[in-house]
Amino acid sequence: MLLMVETLPKQFKKNASRQLADEDLRKALTKSKGHFTGGRQKAIDNLPEFDSLRDKARDIKDHVLENLDFYLEEYEQKVISTGGKVHWASTKEDVQNTVLEICRSVNATSVNKGKSMIGEECDINEALENSGIRAVETDLGEYIIQIRDERPSHIIAPAVHLTKSQVEKSFRETHTHLDPQRILEEPPTLLEEARTVLRGKYFEAQVGITGANFLVAETGSSIIVTNEGNGDLSQLLPKVHIVLASIEKIVPSLEDASTLLRVLARSATGQEFSVYTTVSTGPRRKADLDGPEEYHVILLDNGRTNMLGTEFQDMLRCIRCGACMNHCPVYQSVGGHAYGWVYPGPMGAVLTPSLLGVDEAGHLPNASTFCGRCEEVCPVRIPLPKLMRHWRQREFESHLTPKFARYGIKLWAYLVKRPSLYKWVMGVQVKILFLLGKRQGRFSSLPFAGGWTKYREFPAPEGKTFQQLWSESSNE
Amino acid sequence: MENPQVALFVTCLVDLFRPSVGFASIKLLEDAGCLVEVPKLQSCCGQPAYNTGDIGETKKIAKQVIETFESYDYVIIPSGSCAGMLSRHYPMIFTNDNEWLERANKLADRSYELLSFLTDVLKIDSIESDFKGVVTYHDSCSGLRELSIHEQPRKLMDKIEGLHLRELPDSNVCCGFGGTFCVKYADISDRMVENKVNQIIETGAQTLLAGDLGCLMNMAGKLQRMGSRLKVRHVAEVLAGMTRGPAIGEPNRD
Numbered sequence: 027m028l029l030m031v032e033t034l035p036k037q038f039k040k041n042a043s044r045q046l047a048d049e050d051l052r053k054a055l056t057k058s059k060g061h062f063t064g065g066r067q068k069a070i071d072n073l074p075e076f077d078s079l080r081d082k083a084r085d086i087k088d089h090v091l092e093n094l095d096f097y098l099e100e101y102e103q104k105v106i107s108t109g110g111k112v113h114w115a116s117t118k119e120d121v122q123n124t125v126l127e128i129c130r131s132v133n134a135t136s137v138n139k140g141k142s143m144i145g146e147e148c149d150i151n152e153a154l155e156n157s158g159i160r161a162v163e164t165d166l167g168e169y170i171i172q173i174r175d176e177r178p179s180h181i182i183a184p185a186v187h188l189t190k191s192q193v194e195k196s197f198r199e200t201h202t203h204l205d206p207q208r209i210l211e212e213p214p215t216l217l218e219e220a221r222t223v224l225r226g227k228y229f230e231a232q233v234g235i236t237g238a239n240f241l242v243a244e245t246g247s248s249i250i251v252t253n254e255g256n257g258d259l260s261q262l263l264p265k266v267h268i269v270l271a272s273i274e275k276i277v278p279s280l281e282d283a284s285t286l287l288r289v290l291a292r293s294a295t296g297q298e299f300s301v302y303t304t305v306s307t308g309p310r311r312k313a314d315l316d317g318p319e320e321y322h323v324i325l326l327d328n329g330r331t332n333m334l335g336t337e338f339q340d341m342l343r344c345i346r347c348g349a350c351m352n353h354c355p356v357y358q359s360v361g362g363h364a365y366g367w368v369y370p371g372p373m374g375a376v377l378t379p380s381l382l383g384v385d386e387a388g389h390l391p392n393a394s395t396f397c398g399r400c401e402e403v404c405p406v407r408i409p410l411p412k413l414m415r416h417w418r419q420r421e422f423e424s425h426l427t428p429k430f431a432r433y434g435i436k437l438w439a440y441l442v443k444r445p446s447l448y449k450w451v452m453g454v455q456v457k458i459l460f461l462l463g464k465r466q467g468r469f470s471s472l473p474f475a476g477g478w479t480k481y482r483e484f485p486a487p488e489g490k491t492f493q494q495l496w497s498e499s500s501n502e
Numbered sequence: 503m504e505n506p507q508v509a510l511f512v513t514c515l516v517d518l519f520r521p522s523v524g525f526a527s528i529k530l531l532e533d534a535g536c537l538v539e540v541p542k543l544q545s546c547c548g549q550p551a552y553n554t555g556d557i558g559e560t561k562k563i564a565k566q567v568i569e570t571f572e573s574y575d576y577v578i579i580p581s582g583s584c585a586g587m588l589s590r591h592y593p594m595i596f597t598n599d600n601e602w603l604e605r606a607n608k609l610a611d612r613s614y615e616l617l618s619f620l621t622d623v624l625k626i627d628s629i630e631s632d633f634k635g636v637v638t639y640h641d642s643c644s645g646l647r648e649l650s651i652h653e654q655p656r657k658l659m660d661k662i663e664g665l666h667l668r669e670l671p672d673s674n675v676c677c678g679f680g681g682t683f684c685v686k687y688a689d690i691s692d693r694m695v696e697n698k699v700n701q702i703i704e705t706g707a708q709t710l711l712a713g714d715l716g717c718l719m720n721m722a723g724k725l726q727r728m729g730s731r732l733k734v735r736h737v738a739e740v741l742a743g744m745t746r747g748p749a750i751g752e753p754n755r756d
Contacts, residue, residue: 039687046689355676359693393687395680395694396553397643412594418555427555431686435551439559442514442545443566449545456518467753468726477685481692482723485519485751492512492521496540 035366035378038389042364051361054189062352065296066403073292083289084407086282087343090274091334097243097276098325104246108308110321117328118148124324125150125235125268126157132266132320134159134232140250140257141165142237143181143346144270144326146368147381150235162227164256166220173200179362181369182294182348187361190216224256234264234318238271239345240286241323244279247307248323251291251300258304267306267318272326274342280305286345289405294347329381337416341376343406350400350410356393365390372400376413384421391417453494456487464489508536509574511567511613513584514546515715516736520750523715526742527580527616534624536576543570547587553681557595564592565602568609576623577613580738581714582645585615590648615645616738617713621654627661631743634664638707639737640698640721641673642714655713655737665740668705672698679720695724703730709749711737722750 045051070076090097102112115121121144129137137154139145139161151161151172163172167184171177174196178184185193194210197219209215236257238248248269250257261267277283291297310317333339351357351371362370367387369377375390384391391414400410421427441448463469463486471479478484490498508531512524524540531538548563567588571577579585592606620626639659645651659665678684678694685691699721702710710725710732712718722734733749748754 042687043689046693355678355694355697356687356690359690359697393683393690395643395676395678395683395691397676397680398647399643399674399676402647415553415555418553419557420555422555422557431554431682432556435554435556435559439551439556439563442548442563443559445543445545445566452518465753467748468723468751470727475685477688478723480688481727482695482720483726483751484723485719487519488521488747488754490521492517492524493540493542493544495521496524497542 035382035387035390038364038366038393041366042360042393045360045364048361050189050192051187054187055358055361057189058183058186059352059358062296062348066293066349066352067296069292069296069298072298076289076292079285079289080405080407082285083345083405084343086277086285087274087345087406090276090278091339091342094273094276094334097278098273101241101243101246101276104243105308105321105323106246108246108321109311110246110308110323113322113324115324115326115328118326121148121270121324121326122150122153124322125270126153126159128266128268128320128322129154129157129159129233132232134266136160136162136227136231137233137235138228138231138260138264139163139168140234140236140252140260141168141184142235142270143178143368144237144272145235146178147272147328148270148326150270162224162231164224164228164254164260165252166217166254166256169220169224170196173197177363178368179370180348180351181346181373187363228259228263231260231264233266233268234260234262235268235270236261238269238275238323239290240277240283241269241271241275242278242280242283242305243276245307247280247305249283249287249303249305251287251303253295253297253301255302258302261304261306262317265318266320266322267309269306269321269323270326271323272328273330290345290347293349293403293405333380338376338380338413340408341373341380341413343408344373344377345406346373347405349403349405353399353403355397355399356395372410372414373408376408376410376417379417384417384424385426388417388421388426391415392421449491449493453491456491457489460487460489462486503575505535505537506575508538508576508578509571510538510540511544511547511571511577511579511584511588512540513579513581513715515719516580519719520715520736522744522747523580523736523738526736526738526744527578529742529744530616530620530629530738531578533629534620534626536578536624539574541570547584549583549587549681552587552591552595561595561602564595564606568592568602568605571613572605572609575612576619577609578616578619579613580616580736581716582615582642582649582651583714583716585613586644586648588613615649615651615713617654617658617741618649618651621657627657629658629661629741631662631741632664633662633740633743633745635709636666636668636707637709637711637740638668638670638702638705639673640670640677640702640710640712640717642712642717643676645713646674651713655711658741659711659737662740668707670705671701677717677721679716681716684720691720692724695720699724699728699730702732707732709733709735709740711735711740713737718750726751
């Protein structure tokens with residue numbers, strides 16, 4: 027069993043260096059990358075109206091965010107009218123307390139969990155375990171990282187950082203009741219084993235917790251998508267179903283939800299639709315053969331309302347498809363754990379500072395080349411680079427930018443604003459660098475450019491600046 | 503417009519490290535019938551300040567650039583990244599300042615990256631050059647995504663008889679330069695450029711071309727550190743037939 031390494035957004039640089047040295051991670055990411063990016067491309071090539079669907083998806087979410095109070099109230103009324111309960115939670119502690127209260131009310135000893143990023147945001151598993159309640163993750167990826175005592179490294183593929191031989195090793199260490207000689211090399215055998223182990227546990231749980239991809243205001247329904255069907259078993263078999271969702275998951279109608287579902291699966295996994303799309307509305311009705319006796323929805327804010335009306339409101343459009351991280355060359359280099367909290371990649375680089383504060387998570391929006399690939403693939407057109415830049419501005423305005431960078435920029439700007447002085451100073455520097463570097467044409471190490479020359483050669487200038495040469499040639 | 507009056511914004515990196523790109527740009531523009539001027543009061547477009555979050559300095563620098571360049575018919579820039587700064591980002595930083603927003607918008611409308619100006623505005627579809635060799639091409643991010651520069655360089659390269667383009671897989675993936683990113687997060691940048699140059703080497707091309715000097719210096723520096731003899735040049739040098747001088751990071755043999 028691996029011990030979880032404490033990672034925080036503040037330690038992004040340290041986390042990233044450690045991750046870069048992890049050869050298994052490199053292998054795992056190389057393998058998954060083409061699968062995600064190629065799959066998405068193929069799916070959208072088959073849907074000519076994909077771009078106009080993205081516009082529609084963006085507009086639906088924008089409309090909801092402009093009228094969030096209205097739709098939340100409508101949604102709550104509908105949930106109540108179908109026999110369910112809505113709990114409002116401002117913080118993760120509120121969510122934990124509500125979950126524990128519900129669990130205690132039915133004397134729960136075991137809880138099944140479908141995949142939920144809000145569950146991660148609220149450390150639900152820890153809260154349950156601390157109260158003596160067993161939490162069983164039923165999504166294959168979540169199950170793998172649970173037995174390894176790790177956190178998800180991706181919002182839709184939690185174990186994407188692992189190779190299959192790492193998974194095999196963890197299964198052998200955990201499933202000690204099974205024949206040690208069994209063959210367990212291929213993904214289908216791993217899947218079969220997890221399935222068999224988990225099957226029994228479904229029937230032991232009194233409470234099932236799932237997330238929600240969408241909450242539908244007109245019907246009071248929650249919608250989840252999965253590829254394993256584990257979500258359905260988690261929410262249908264136990265006596266009590268708890269839905270954990272953040273407030274921006276609301277959509278006005280089922281029609282709107284289906285528009286969003288059409289862009290979600292294609293962006294996420296390259297599927298036209300996820301294997302299971304499940305709509306839950308209230309607890310079991312009299313005529314129903316199965317379903318939970320109680321249906322609870324816990325609606326989490328945790329800082330999201332503070333984003334409304336600010337430049338970061340666009341971030342609340344996010345439908346958690348993961349396309350931004352699948353296409354992000356930084357994420358693909360360092361993996362999700364480097365980001366140090368629940369949400370990695372470009373969406374995390376914008377959302378994490380919003381929820382934890384830029385003083386905690388300032389590195390994340392800085393660790394981007396602004397290549398713009400995330401915005402290019404985002405199904406709800408979130409301008410992620412622009413929002414990361416907004417965080418850098420907030421950071422700069424609050425004097426949180428590291429002193430060296432701050433003074434460096436000020437000194438540089440002083441020169442740039444004085445072109446004649448700039449030309450003179452740069453002309454001298456170029457001359458010196460030229461004289462030092464002309465034999466090789468480049469430098470293998472340079473003081474003040476160590477970050478560059480540690481990994482790459484630095485080209486020597488050509489002798490004079492362009493502007494010097496140009497004014498010489500035009501004076502001739 | 504016959505013989506448009508064009509200002510060359512040479513960019514700080516070309517000015518300091520690769521003047522030959524500036525001369526190549528002038529040759530291409532003059533051959534296309536432009537009257538080219540190089541305004542003296544130019545330094546940098548302000549991206550380092552902008553991307554560090556120093557919006558105050560960015561505005562001051564942007565105003566200076568606008569004042570220097572707004573009287574020309576066109577502002578031409580041999581870099582997608584700096585052209586994107588003038589044509590896409592300047593208007594965004596003055597959203598709350600009507601006077602400067604108007605001036606920024608006007609400048610934005612007449613600012614172009616070099617190759618897209620030649621093909622999209624001047625409608626040039628072939629350029630003569632005696633370059634010979636197998637090249638591969640990297641699409642720099644800002645040019646590609648902010649200015650939709652993809653076909654333009656290929657169209658022009660295609661017409662050069664001796665030039666054979668071998669497409670680079672993932673040519674639309676960032677090389678890891680990212681301005682100050684490459685020194686602030688040097689080890690991550692290194693992984694990105696390592697992945698990039700491995701793919702470049704696999705193409706078997708003798709020369710790597712791109713339209714942005716920052717990316718070129720990054721990739722050239724990594725190729726050379728790995729011991730590769732691949733030559734790296736700005737695409738304008740090849741189109742202008744100005745490849746007699748040393749490639750990026752190569753010593754001058756004269």
